[in-house]
Amino acid sequence: MNGLVDPLVYPLQFDFFQKGLLVATLSGALLGLTGVYITLRGMSYIGHGLSHSIFGGFAASQLISAQYYLWGAGLWGVMSALTIIGVTRRHRIGADAAIGVVTTASFALGVALLTHFGTSGPSFESALFGSILGISQTQIVMLVAVAVLTSAVVFLRYRALLFATFDPDVAEVSGVNVLVTDAVLMVVLSLSILATLNIIGVTLVAAMLVIPPVVARMLSDSFVKTLTLSTVIGAVCGLVGMYASYLAEVPSGTMIVLIGAVAFVAAMAVANRRHRARVGAVAAAPR
Amino acid sequence: MSGDDGALITLEKVSAGYDRKVVLRDITMSIGGKDLIGIVGPSGAGKTTMLRLLLGTMRPSAGTVVRSPGLHLAYVPQMETVNWNFPLTVVECVVTALVRGRRLPWPSRAERAAVAELLDRLSIGDVAKRHLRELSGGQQQRVFLARALITRPRLLVLDEPTSGVDARTRHDILHLLAGLRAEGISIVLTTHDLNGMAAHLPHLVCVKGSIIAQGDPRRIITPTVLEMTYGARMEVLLHLGIPLVVEAGLDAESTIVGAEL
Numbered sequence: 001m002n003g004l005v006d007p008l009v010y011p012l013q014f015d016f017f018q019k020g021l022l023v024a025t026l027s028g029a030l031l032g033l034t035g036v037y038i039t040l041r042g043m044s045y046i047g048h049g050l051s052h053s054i055f056g057g058f059a060a061s062q063l064i065s066a067q068y069y070l071w072g073a074g075l076w077g078v079m080s081a082l083t084i085i086g087v088t089r090r091h092r093i094g095a096d097a098a099i100g101v102v103t104t105a106s107f108a109l110g111v112a113l114l115t116h117f118g119t120s121g122p123s124f125e126s127a128l129f130g131s132i133l134g135i136s137q138t139q140i141v142m143l144v145a146v147a148v149l150t151s152a153v154v155f156l157r158y159r160a161l162l163f164a165t166f167d168p169d170v171a172e173v174s175g176v177n178v179l180v181t182d183a184v185l186m187v188v189l190s191l192s193i194l195a196t197l198n199i200i201g202v203t204l205v206a207a208m209l210v211i212p213p214v215v216a217r218m219l220s221d222s223f224v225k226t227l228t229l230s231t232v233i234g235a236v237c238g239l240v241g242m243y244a245s246y247l248a249e250v251p252s253g254t255m256i257v258l259i260g261a262v263a264f265v266a267a268m269a270v271a272n273r274r275h276r277a278r279v280g281a282v283a284a285a286p287r
Numbered sequence: 288m289s290g291d292d293g294a295l296i297t298l299e300k301v302s303a304g305y306d307r308k309v310v311l312r313d314i315t316m317s318i319g320g321k322d323l324i325g326i327v328g329p330s331g332a333g334k335t336t337m338l339r340l341l342l343g344t345m346r347p348s349a350g351t352v353v354r355s356p357g358l359h360l361a362y363v364p365q366m367e368t369v370n371w372n373f374p375l376t377v378v379e380c381v382v383t384a385l386v387r388g389r390r391l392p393w394p395s396r397a398e399r400a401a402v403a404e405l406l407d408r409l410s411i412g413d414v415a416k417r418h419l420r421e422l423s424g425g426q427q428q429r430v431f432l433a434r435a436l437i438t439r440p441r442l443l444v445l446d447e448p449t450s451g452v453d454a455r456t457r458h459d460i461l462h463l464l465a466g467l468r469a470e471g472i473s474i475v476l477t478t479h480d481l482n483g484m485a486a487h488l489p490h491l492v493c494v495k496g497s498i499i500a501q502g503d504p505r506r507i508i509t510p511t512v513l514e515m516t517y518g519a520r521m522e523v524l525l526h527l528g529i530p531l532v533v534e535a536g537l538d539a540e541s542t543i544v545g546a547e548l
Contacts, residue, residue, distance in 0.1 A: 040374075155392060158390075159392065160386055162379075162383050163384070163386055169368075170362050172344060173342050174362070175386055175387055223373075225374075
């Protein structure tokens with residue numbers, strides 16, 4: 001028994017591991033929750049795009065203040081997200097194209113400004129690769145605050161968010177202010193990416209916004225179950241990924257994404273099995 | 288209908304379009320209490336634009352749209368526009384429309400009872416926990432009708448509710464709408480299906496960029512109106528007093544077997 005328990009308990013004596021476990025689990029849950037709305041809107045690429053955009057914001061805002069670069073990067077990300085919504089609504093181009101244009105331009109602008117006027121600092125590097133084991137108390141507080149804010153928004157605006165995601169035209173007619181609802185979602189998404197970006201890195205943020213919702217969708221046909229499952233799957237990927245990272249001595253971000261990929265393959269097998277059973281039941285039903 | 292003092296919505300000399308292109312010109316019509324109006328016309332005639340003007344999601348470029356104060360309306364979109372891969376059960380779909388008032392995600396006891404009663408009334412209570420994609424075309428149409436009715440609208444607007452369903456389902460849907468009208472709900476719908484509409488709707492509006500004719504189907508469904516609306520010659524036959532439309536060039540008498548001509 002000890003052989004099983006020891007590898008789970010032993011790393012918990014290290015402060016860096018405790019913090020890493022906490023932020024990986026919380027980041028997974030937060031991105032899993034937000035990601036459901038993003039993937040169902042066909043905006044899966046926005047995670048990747050906005051994390052690059054915010055990366056550009058990190059770069060640009062350091063020119064003004066190294067102390068408040070997080071605020072600058074956050075504002076940069078929110079502005080990028082709102083620009084995407086504005087461009088998508090006003091012009092006849094798809095969300096994917098708007099994301100591609102706005103976020104890459106935003107990223108390029110930040111890097112150009114930094115290259116011309118300043119130099120890259122340590123936070124610039126961590127924004128790109130993440131630094132889950134070297135996380136500060138401020139970053140943990142910020143992550144918890146964003147998680148609480150996001151949960152409150154999803155809880156209090158649940159019906160409006162769902163209606164605007166599923167059927168925006170009818171939602172508008174039914175009394176939902178779709179523009180405000182979309183803007184709130186984009187602000188929450190930007191803050192979620194900002195809070196997790198320099199903890200777990202660009203690639204992991206993009207992956208964790210997409211993998212848990214897709215896995216949850218394959219396992220459920222109900223929205224509330226998909227939302228709950230996605231949050232839990234994100235958290236479990238973070239938790240298991242951290243342990244796997246410690247045991248296999250592989251970078252944590254890599255292991256978290258790999259655990260997510262394993263969950264995806266397993267969910268696909270379950271979904272296929274269910275589909276075959278359903279088809280079989282229909283074929284066997286008396287006519 | 289036009290000239291009704293108790294009108295829910297009145298369009299007065301309204302024009303509307305997109306990017307400087309006028310789609311509808313000089314539209315004057317009115318929707319009153321307990322009206323059941325069908326808007327018919329070919330693709331691109333401006334039917335959906337007319338619905339948008341009624342719903343208030345589009346502003347006219349000229350003329351005025353007047354709504355009765357506090358008018359509560361509900362909209363049933365075309366089934367072709369629905370995202371069938373979205374994870375949503377029948378109950379979830381209907382409860383989603385209850386966006387006014389309660390903020391909590393889960394429905395209250397009263398909301399649950401109202402949804403269950405409505406689903407039973409529309410004969411889809413037994414599929415309440417099923418995913419939308421698992422339902423038949425008629426059941427899917429009823430789910431979206433339930434989503435609209437749960438908000439207790441005064442005016443119900445439907446975009447092509449009989450598109451893509453079989454004759455029996457079409458009959459059921461139109462029968463259901465007639466029942467709702469009898470309960471005091473005004474209904475406006477668009478359709479391509481002239482024959483189905485003539486038998487069920489007391490008021491038709493033929494549209495092609497402007498209103499070609501409006502009124503009782505038995506009066507306005509004529510070869511001249513049809514040619515102006517659809518740009519093709521059609522014959523009109525009367526069967527039990529209901530106008531039936533057949534394309535010109537076909538042998539009308541042999542096509543409508545048993546018709547009382």
